[in-house]
Amino acid sequence: MLFKRAMLLVCAVSIFLPLAAGATTNNPAIDIQQAPARPKNIIIMIGDGMGPEYTSAYRYYQDNPNTEEVEETVFDRLLVGMASTYPARVSGYVTDSAASATALSSGIKTYNGAIGVDEHKKPISSIMQIAKKKGMSTGVAVKSQVNHATPAGFLAHNESRQNYVAIAESYIDTDADVILGGGQRYFSETLINKFKDKGYQYITELSQLDSVKKPKVLGLFADIELPLAVNDKDINSLTIETKKAISLLSQNPNGFVLLVEGSLIDWGGHDNDIVSAMGEMEEFANTIEVVEQYVRDHPDTLVVITADHNTGGLSIGANGVYAWDPQLIKGVNASPKHIAEKANEDQNWQQNMITSLGFTPDSHELQTLADAREEGTKALTTAIKQLISLKSNTGWTSGGHTGVDVQVFADGPGANLFRGHQDNTDIAKKMISLLP
Numbered sequence: 001m002l003f004k005r006a007m008l009l010v011c012a013v014s015i016f017l018p019l020a021a022g023a024t025t026n027n028p029a030i031d032i033q034q035a036p037a038r039p040k041n042i043i044i045m046i047g048d049g050m051g052p053e054y055t056s057a058y059r060y061y062q063d064n065p066n067t068e069e070v071e072e073t074v075f076d077r078l079l080v081g082m083a084s085t086y087p088a089r090v091s092g093y094v095t096d097s098a099a100s101a102t103a104l105s106s107g108i109k110t111y112n113g114a115i116g117v118d119e120h121k122k123p124i125s126s127i128m129q130i131a132k133k134k135g136m137s138t139g140v141a142v143k144s145q146v147n148h149a150t151p152a153g154f155l156a157h158n159e160s161r162q163n164y165v166a167i168a169e170s171y172i173d174t175d176a177d178v179i180l181g182g183g184q185r186y187f188s189e190t191l192i193n194k195f196k197d198k199g200y201q202y203i204t205e206l207s208q209l210d211s212v213k214k215p216k217v218l219g220l221f222a223d224i225e226l227p228l229a230v231n232d233k234d235i236n237s238l239t240i241e242t243k244k245a246i247s248l249l250s251q252n253p254n255g256f257v258l259l260v261e262g263s264l265i266d267w268g269g270h271d272n273d274i275v276s277a278m279g280e281m282e283e284f285a286n287t288i289e290v291v292e293q294y295v296r297d298h299p300d301t302l303v304v305i306t307a308d309h310n311t312g313g314l315s316i317g318a319n320g321v322y323a324w325d326p327q328l329i330k331g332v333n334a335s336p337k338h339i340a341e342k343a344n345e346d347q348n349w350q351q352n353m354i355t356s357l358g359f360t361p362d363s364h365e366l367q368t369l370a371d372a373r374e375e376g377t378k379a380l381t382t383a384i385k386q387l388i389s390l391k392s393n394t395g396w397t398s399g400g401h402t403g404v405d406v407q408v409f410a411d412g413p414g415a416n417l418f419r420g421h422q423d424n425t426d427i428a429k430k431m432i433s434l435l436p
């Protein structure tokens with residue numbers, strides 16, 4: 001067994017070091033003698049839909065325009081490489097979150113919609129299951145429902161991501177120690193009782209996390225997804241979940257594997273809603289900074305951050321104009337949907353909307369908003385999003401995913417293995433090779 005483990009590491013190092021050494025124009029070449037040490041813990045962080053334009057946009061979004069320099073972000077600090085995301089042949093070049101999560105968790109390409117199964121719908125082992133067999137603890141901390149495609153791709157096996165109830169029910173067998181996110185509606189009382197019988201503490205409020213002492217916890221904090229950061233500014237739910245997950249999982253002397261997902265970046269992208277997308281980026285970046293600090297304090301922990309794919313075809317600058325106005329986006333104090341819902345029940349909606357938007361639309365724009373309001377909340381939400389995109393010169397090419405490569409960020413022992421170009425399946429293979 002020990003021999004086998006040693007062979008695996010040698011394999012990983014010999015396969016991947018030439019790639020790492022070849023990608024070092026401004027980094028000192030890696031000495032084979034300094035082969036990366038094996039981490040005890042691995043934290044995998046996925047920004048769902050977080051293509052490269054999201055991290056660029058976030059840089060300008062968080063920039064202080066009153067200083068000469070554009071401040072570096074946590075993404076700029078931790079960047080090591082890029083990854084292709086295409087799914088199995090049968091699904092073409094543009095992946096969905098299920099196929100991508102399966103690739104990132106198991107190293108195998110599959111069809112879009114597949115959860116932890118291969119092209120022939122056969123279950124395949126994920127890093128979570130392999131870690132469990134080695135006596136490690138595992139967990140997920142997400143903002144979507146916990147049985148949504150990305151966490152499901154790490155914990156479950158199902159031929160379709162749409163089988164939400166079956167996926168939730170299968171979690172009882174995964175033995176994941178920490179399951180935090182949304183999705184109450186998919187967990188029946190019978191299922192919750194099964195979790196309790198297995199020793200899980202079940203909680204429904206983020207504030208209850210403080211009191212959790214058991215190593216096993218199922219925390220479902222919303223019916224489906226957790227509130228958007230932009231509507232929930234004091235909370236930072238993903239950071240709270242992540243801190244608690246680490247503190248519980250790190251009690252295992254054999255180490256842990258944790259998946260953290262900034263789930264709703266993707267939802268903002270699908271909605272072509274730059275305000276919500278940037279709010280989610282900020283929360284995800286804050287959570288990465290917490291993990292970055294943990295890695296500094298615990299040099300035995302590797303963090304690998306990537307996206308499962310890009311969403312929306314976001315463009316920084318649009319309409320033929322050489323400009324992008326993140327300050328306008330930052331000035332909007334709630335999601336467009338939230339603003340529209342409020343406006344529909346409000347006599348004084350125009351004045352209140354101007355307050356929420358943080359800018360005053362011209363008379364033509366106000367008329368467009370008034371006409372949309374007559375049609376209902378959905379039309380008004382769309383009109384608000386379009387107005388914000390237009391005025392900030394934010395562009396979108398799709399309501400779905402796009403096939404551009406995504407970035408890979410890493411820190412801690414083994415981080416060098418993720419340098420340069422790789423496929424998303426390589427990310428899983430490298431992480432699995434680094435398990436004890």
Ligand SMILES: [Zn+2]
Binds near residue numbers: 049097270
């Ligand atoms: Zn998506």
